[in-house]
Amino acid sequence: MEGFPAVFYSEPAVLGLLANAVSAFLVCMQNFSKFNTSISAGGVENILAGVHLILIGGISQLIAGFLSFRKYDHLSGTAFLAFSALWSSYGATRIIVGSESSVQNSSSVDILSQIPVHEGAVAGLVAYIVIAFILSFCSATVNYIMPFVFGALTLTLIFEAVGLFGNWALVVSGVLELIIVLCGLYGAGALLLKGITQRYVLPGFGNSLFNVLLLGSANRNSSKNTGEEKKKNTKYAEPMALGYLCDTISPFIMLFFCFGYITNFYVGCIWISINVLSQMCSSYYSYLRDDVYYATKFAFHGIFWLVQSWEAFTISVVLKSEDITLSRQSLVGDWFFVAVSCIFCFLSFNKELLEVIHNAAFVVMTVARIQQIPSKAGYIFFGVTCIIFTAISLYTTFASLVNSIAEKVLIPIGNVLISKDKFQNVLSWGKKCLKKHGEEAEIKENFRSRPSDPLFYICNGLAALAAIQHSLNDGIQARLSIPWVLIPGAIIQLYVSRIDVQGGRRFGSVLPFCFSAVWATWVWLRFAGSLLGISTDNDGGFTAGAIAFLVINLFLITFATHANIVLLLVTLVMESVIVSFLLFTLERLPLQLEITVLSVFSIICLYGFLASMTNCLFNKELIPLGPAIFKKQEPEKKVDVSSSCILPESRRTSGLRTIAKTLESGGVCGIPTDTVYALAASCKHPDAIRRIYSIKERPSEKPICICISNLEQLRVINPPFSPLLWRFMDLVYPGGISCIVKKGEWLKRLGVGPAYEYVGTTDSIMIRVPDHSVTAHLTDMTGPLAITSANPSGESDSTHHDHVIR
Secondary structure, three states: OOOOOOOOOOOHHHHHHHHHHHHHHHHHHHHHHHHHHOOOOOHHHHHHHHHHHHHHHHHHHHHHHHHHHHOOOHHHHHHHHHHHHHHHHHHHHHHHHHHHHHHHHOOOOOHHHHOOHHHHHHHHHHHHHHHHHHHHHHHOOOOOOHHHHHHHHHHHHHHHHHHOOOOHHHHHHHHHHHHHHHHHHHHHHHHHHHHHHOOOOOOOOOOOOOOHHHHOOOOOOOHHHOOOOOOOOOOOOOOHHHHHHHHHHHHHHHHHHHOOOOOOOHHHHHHHHHHHHHHHHHHHHHHHOOOHHHHHHHHHHHHHHHHHHHHHHHHHHHOOOOOOHHHHHOOOOHHHHHHHHHHHHHHHHHOEHHHHHHHHHHHHHHHHOOOOOOHHHHHHHHHHHHHHHHHHHHHHHHHHHHHHHHOOOOOOOOOEOOOHHHHHHHOHHHHHHOOOOOOOOEOOOOHHHOOOHHHHHHHHHHHHHHOOOOOOOOHHHHHHHHHHHHHHHHHHHHHHHHHHHHOOOOOOOHHHHHHHHHHHHHHHHHHOHHHHOOOOOOOOHHHHHHHHHHHHHHHHHHHHOOOOHHHHHHHHHHHHHHHHHHHHHOOOOOHHHHHHHHHHHHHHHHHHHHHHHHHHHHOEOOOOOOOOOOOOOOOOOOOOOOOOOOOOOOOOHHHHHHHHHHHHOOOEEEEOOOOOOEEEEEOOOHHHHHHHHHHOOOOOOOOOEEEOOOOHHHHHHOOOOOHHHHHHHHHHOOOOOEEEEEOOOHHHHHHHOOOOOOOOOOOEEEEEOOOOHHHHHHHHHHOOEEEEEOOOOOOOOOOOHHHHHO
16 A cells, blocks of 8 residues: 555544434334334344344444543543443343243243343433433533433433333333434534534534533642642543443442342343443553552442342342352451452542542442341441442542543542642551662562552452352352352453553463463352352362462462562462362362461452552552562663664754754654654655654554744745734744644645655644754754654653653
């Protein structure tokens, strides 16, 4: 392919609005059909409708949400992922209804025939009604098309919930769904034209129904004005609102079960599980923003809701005829939830008051779920705490969304309770364990600084504590323990492994992946063996597998000796855990040994979570993880990179000439600018610009701008700029502002001829005049340069020359 594709960012809201419109149309047609025939839709029709809702409303909107987060669009990213979970859940409900109808028509006995689908679905619909209303209100501060779409969706959900009990509401719901279709199609068309023409052709976007600043005034005592600036990565939108939104839906559905409205948690479990997938997306985007706190918090909350929902499913569906009181009181996994949530609450003292209140409410909720509380009283207590937590999460969602849109504190969230410096002093006892002569040791590029470590310790600690059994023959307790061990130990730990791969630590991902396999095998034989008809008598493969795990874990122990003491202890005790599993396969397991090693393993993981979370938050080793047993000895000298690149000093004239000569010969150079370090290539050499894309793994659809030394270079060639644009550039240049202008023949006169197709888009080009002496003199010597930030695509900018060298 001769040409080089360079296009502007697309408008992912087109896909999101179309997904909502098509999904609403599918439900509308089914509602009208059901009302006209006065009978329920058949099993096949419901199954097909459910599949289409999941594919169109769920997956398509999921993609739109991902792209919106990459475009730094807080509202669209949150809304599309939330409604993706809604349509997917509603589609899954339709599939269950269709399956139930097929079972009843065939007169066969199946668990589906006993599912009260309406009870489970109404809880989810009511939860999303409130969320849709908040999203419609917030969207009114951005444009005046989305409020109609989301507002009609709010009313639709109301009548869909009523329609579960009376067909008359389906007609009203169908009319409202037609409004969603019309507004959604218009909005998609308007954004599509905007993406093509790069201007608003149709009204509806670009203006809002009311100014978001009318909601309040900035809190002058907020953290942003007291020196406690939050981390901000402008490559991705803030996912906090989405995480809190999911924390609103899950407890709302759970409280219906706690108060006895839902007797069978089959449908409710599906709704919560799909909602947790959205919460894991908020965790992942928090990780991409280098925000370890929210990445770990939302994943931890997702684990809690998954475990609680699948335990409720097991109790209400699988064990509904069994006496589970004594078996449930023997479980101790909830104590780990309590401990971790208390640590989160303690660490949030460095954040705003609202965050502390939210974490404190979660602590109370985890206490309410302690298994030793009698079941009836425990469910009422848990239901009350779910109501409180839902209300707090709802307010936090609204505050996070509005404040993100306005980029200032409009909705009160309270002041920071303890400043960062004071909070570090509270934790300063950990420094005494570091032999650094009293100096604070900043975390370097080593294993201890991995953002996935806190979640890694949570998953393994919870799985270990939940795996403790008071008897080897209690089948009921074993069934109740399946979600407690399988979800954190196997499923979520695969997510931890994925984070490690994303961070470039591919060997580090082996550790959580291997531990995930251990816990999955543990559940398979230890807990689900009786259900699957597997025992140590008829399957000796588990003995061989346990021996294989022992050997593999020896290699992990060797790896941990190069990391830190805590990780080494985790791998050593895991060896004892695998030995217990081996003894179980040989029917020689002393129960006291298993309980001891699992308890010790859980305690070590709890400390590992506390230390790694604290150290990642403050970027200092405040709580010691311990040194590596074997350290890689390297001579203390600067890295010699002469074999791969030269390092001329840009402050010297000779060095500047060397850089210019390299660029003129088709090379790529890292140069300083007035903002961050950049990769530069001469516009005379298109191949060098191609190399920039290859070096930083930059997507081909992302355009590269050009840099010139002064405005006189532009005035000489007389481009067709308006007087207003010339006046603006006179005011801001040289400086950090970039101007996007239309391409033309003037670019070739400027010296960009050979690279005309390789910089900017097909129609536009971004121009910079940096306020930096080195860059200005360099472009005087070479002519226009194609530049982009010197960092791997999607990662943090390079603010030091060492970053560029690495």
